[in-house]
Amino acid sequence: MTAPLLQARHLSKSYVLGGNHKVHALRDASMELQQGSWLAITGPSGSGKSTLLALLAGLDRPTSGEVFLDGTNISQANDVRLARYRKEKIGIIFQEYQLFEELSSLENVAMPLVVTAMTAKQRHAKAQALLETVGMAERATHLPRQLSGGERQRVAVARALVHDPEIIFADEPTSNIDQKAADLVMDLFHSFKQSGKSLIVVSHSKQLSMAADTRIQMETGRIVQ
Ligand SMILES: Nc1ncnc2c1ncn2[C@@H]1O[C@H](COP(=O)(O)OP(=O)(O)O)[C@@H](O)[C@H]1O
Ligand SMILES: [Mg+2]
Structure with a gap:
């Protein structure tokens, strides 16, 4: 067995609310992901799925425990390194799309490339190619509000893929879209x-x-x- 690509050790996350009230969103979670594999996380609402995903993706820090990517402890990385991890290695897809409302489909998809050495022309060409992949080439200049839920999620998937990430993290990516769009997300x-x-x-x-x-x-x- 090769070393896992991503590994969580004894991850916990708690939130302190008013007074002494504590919410234990995640308790002692350990898991690993091999490169080239697909892991599903299921469970009832409020069971800690989004919390675990956010910690693994480096969007949030654990109260205790560690996350290793390629053997590097990302839970202890500084903000700059954590931001680099997110920009280079991962793509994230949310249930509510989280597109920039004032940007076109093309500009949304090109967003993760802004931090690269690519020119604006190269970024737009790459983003356009990804829009084609998700069947949204004809909607390049549309704003998110001019798109259906399924179309928005296709733009969000294109954005998650555009910088060629190592890992995709998706949080209920098909819950707000129709079956046809869900099938496409599956295929992608x-x-x-x-x-x-x-x-x-x-x-x-x-x-x-x-x-x-x-x-x-x-x-x-x-x-x-
Ligand atoms: N920022 C927060 N502050 C306080 N409690 C939170 C916060 N985020 C999540 N929780 C709580 O942590 C638990 C797990 O939430 P979450 O990970 O979103 O569950 P799931 O994604 O499985 O529905 C829930 O009880 C939720 O209310
Ligand atoms: Mg959730």
């Missing part, structure tokens, strides 16, 4: 995996969790299976 995930890349996908969708190589089930902040 499959081809991403076929190119040797890895995915972690939180979903209630049976179709999405069955497509994974391994599954993690969560309950009240713990990995139960």
Whole structure:
């Protein structure tokens, strides 16, 4: 067995609310992801799925425990290194798309390339190619509000793929879109995996969790299976 691409050790996350009230969103979670594999995270609402995903993606820091990427401890990395990890290695897809409302489809997709050495022309060409991949080439100049939910998610998927990340993190990527758009997202995930890349996908969708190589089930902040 080769060393895992991503590994979490005893991750916990708690939030202190008013007074002495503490919410344990995640308790002692350990997991690993092999390069080129697809991991599904399932569980009821409020069980800690989004919290775990955010820690693994470096969007948030754990209260205790560690996340290793390629053997590097990213939970202890400084903000600059953490930002570089997110920009270079990962692509993130959210349930609510999280597109920039004032930017066109093309500009949204080109966003992750702004920090690269590419020229504006190269960035736009790459973004246009990704829009074609997700069947949205004709909507390049549309603003998010001029798109349907499924179309917005296709733009969000294009944005997550445009900088050629190592890992895709997706949090309920198909819950707000129609079946046709969901099928397309599935196809894109499959081809991403076929190119040797890895995915972690939180979903209630049976179709999405069955497509994974391994599954993690969560309950009240713990990995139960
Ligand atoms: N920023 C926060 N402040 C306080 N509690 C939070 C915060 N984020 C999440 N929680 C709580 O942590 C628990 C797990 O949340 P979450 O990871 O979003 O669950 P899931 O994605 O499985 O629905 C929930 O009880 C939620 O209310
Ligand atoms: Mg969630």
